[in-house]
Amino acid sequence: MTDQPTPARPVRVVLVDDHRMFRSGVRAELAAVDPAIEVVGEAEDAQQAVSVITATRPDVVLLDVHLPGGGGRAVLQELVTELPDVKFLALSVSDAPEDVIAVVRGGARGYVTKSITGPELAAAVRRVADGDAVFSPRLAGFVLDAFAATTDVAEVDEDLDRLSQREREVLRLIARGYTYKEVGKALFISVKTVETHVSAVLRKLQLSNRHELTRWATARRLV
């Protein structure tokens, strides 16, 4: 992706993953793609992550979902309210919907799988640092699935429990593998507007108290 803001603002990043090989791989790729992204700390379990993040106050934390000591969710629980300026981007090999939904509802600004390429990851980090949300095709698919329009209208009484037509269109294109830039082009809107829509969806996903969301995630495991 080449649609970065022109003067690269430095972004401070902490890597949380229990595999050292993976951490060094991400570190090297980020350095190669975007030298302004600086890795200021690493942690290999939830406890260590909390202390490293508290000590370094990074802009973005790349957080593995499966971690010794309670997983990424434990880190989020401990820090999200305490350090509102730190943004979390979940990174995992797991495709399991309940993992994805759990970290996003726990406060992560997005979710990408570990198969993501270096440039895409760097772009995602920048996007999260700017306060936007990052959805992988899979996460977009999960959200569309969870907010399926099949529910009775009477049951859906809050705005939070619905996606707007535009948001649905944006998510659909992301699920189809479009980059934000391509989504903008296809819908004749700017990248910034795409980001606004995605952030709105993230907010709904985090705040919606419709219990179908959890029920859906649990049921999926059994299907």
Add this chain to the structure above:
Amino acid sequence: MSATPDTARQATAPAPPRLYRSSDGRVLAGVARGLADHLGVDVLVVRLAFVLLAAAGGAGVATYGLFWVFAPQNPYEAEAPRDRERDLTMLLALGSLTVGGLLLLSALGMGLRPSLAIPLVAVGVGVSILWRQADDDARARWRAATGTHRFGGAARAGVGVALVVVGAGAILGPANLDGTAGGLMAALVVAAGLTLVSSPWWVRMARDLAAERSARIREQERAEVAAHVHDSVLHTLTLIQRHVDDPREVTRLARAQERELRGWLYRPAPDATQHLAAALERVAAEVEDAHGVAIEVVVVGDCALDDRLTALRDAAREALVNAAKYAAGAAVSVYAEVEPDTVTVFVRDRGPGFDPDTVPEDRLGLRQSVRGRMARNGGTATVRSSPGDGTEVQLEMPRQTRSAP
């Protein structure tokens, strides 16, 4: 998956040391030695404390007994070879413990006639021998190979039981020779004594059984994981090493393995002959395998496969093969959405793309095979492509729900 974090945690933060009875350097049951190890003080101090407590109303004896029952034997300690001298010391310790207890009782004003004291000593020694026996049983597994001690153990247990019975009988005997009530009482006392005496043995046996069962379950699970890893991951890694010069083959192998492992870890095998989502995943997996291209599948909603949707699946497969061929190794993604009235599938590649006006002959043919198949079943296929932007095939099929045949 949880094995790694667990071991890591153990390595960094050792659990608080448990209290074990030590079999190494013990005199009686290893309680004093174990406590000394646990508290980090000299064993002599602990033993002195026990003696003093015993003098203070017999509390030491009771405490010792409780520790004996409830503190497990240290499982990480190899059994020290026993010799006759140690056995003799132990017997001495047992004797003095019993005599001490009796003396205490008499000193406390509950003086016993010798006719009662001697049977009591017999009971005490019997109980002690039996409790010792329980320890030996726990250790018998290590010694099972030699088998030499089995007879000795049984003999000792017999002697213990006999002593208890005789002792209890002797206590009750002279006092209640006559009357059925007395006889019943005697029988009850003997039974109670036997139960009491054997209880630590039962406790230990239950504990050992539970430990053994959980160990066996762990072992079975480990064996299953090991077998799976061996059959799949190790095998694939070997293949990958052999194909280091062929990146395409390496990708194919790695992707196939990843898919397989993911399925094994996260979800039970879905039925690819019944449902659309599973069918599309299966088709994508087959194309991935055949062409060495990574294909990401996202499906929203799911429904049962019918004739039309089977045609849709086949068309999607053609589109995928096409994309895999022309995408030149770039990523391919499939997105399918099941709506109440229609099912839509998008197959997108990030290959070089082409100008729809100057379509290569073979490509046109494929396009028509996709299109023809869709049209025959009442659906539509649209192809969008431009040089440098990749290609996207859109397949749309109305659902049969309303007009069931």
